Amino acid sequence: MENFKLSIINNSWIELAARWILGLTFIYASFHKILSPTDFAKIVYGYALFPHVLINLIAIIIPFLELVAGLALILGFYPRSAAITINILLLAFMAALTINIIRGHEFDCGCFSADQNGNSSSSKMTVLRDIFYFLCGLLIILFEGKRRNGFGRIKHE
């Protein structure tokens, strides 16, 4: 049984799939935010968690962190470090969402689109979804075998 678990965790195809899922998700998520930083900055403001001087910097930098880490995951460039970066981001997102759910603060998570549709109906679903992504990240971090490159070839290092 233990071996079976290990063989799933250490299956290089599953690890690659996790990298693609997480990578594509983060690249996609960065897209709207990079295209309209004004809207994303307002969403960051809407979380009501950050000092005012930091709001613009957060809005400028986070999307590129998502993009760069996502690309790195898919390309197999520093994959473990990219997954750690993404999991730290996910923990921060989940903390921000949870704090606002608990204090009943209504807001738009701005996760994928920055067009302020006020679609905040499912902050809880968003947290659940983030947990799934976090597990994908964990799988990539804990993987101990030889990783494949983005197109499935085993790397020779």
Add this chain to the structure above:
Amino acid sequence: MIYGKTIKEIMILVGVSVALALVVNHLSPRGIALVGQWDTAKGVIRPNAPGEDGYRIAEIDRVSDAAKIFYDDDTLFVDARSTEDYESGHIPGAISLPIGQFDEKIESFINQYPPDQPIVTYCSGRTCEDSHHLARLLSDVGFSEVRIFIDGFPGWEAEGYPIGKF
């Protein structure tokens, strides 16, 4: 040892991201200033364009001033919010011109009012920029007497002034 390597790699990823973010934000026409205006006590919140410290259009930043204009002048109040918001309550006598329907509605608006018609735009208060966009669009099409009531409908309602409904 392995931790040191990971930390170094993470710093590289973060460094590349920050550098890329700042460069793209600086070069992009959609870029924003490094520090925005997020204090509602100082006015309407906005991230600001680089080098921009405000709009050139005059702002009315006290509800009592807006009320004075409302009672004394022949100023036209223009509501930039959605039709739904307008219908559930607006400043009496205000015209609805939702920012999203500007192109469709502006022609009949121009035909109805002279270019020197005093206008005050408003939306949902200091967390909403639509009244600024509307004011800008109106002055772009030739209206010369445009001002913005930045506390908008919520400020008006909170101070107990009369409300128009459909």
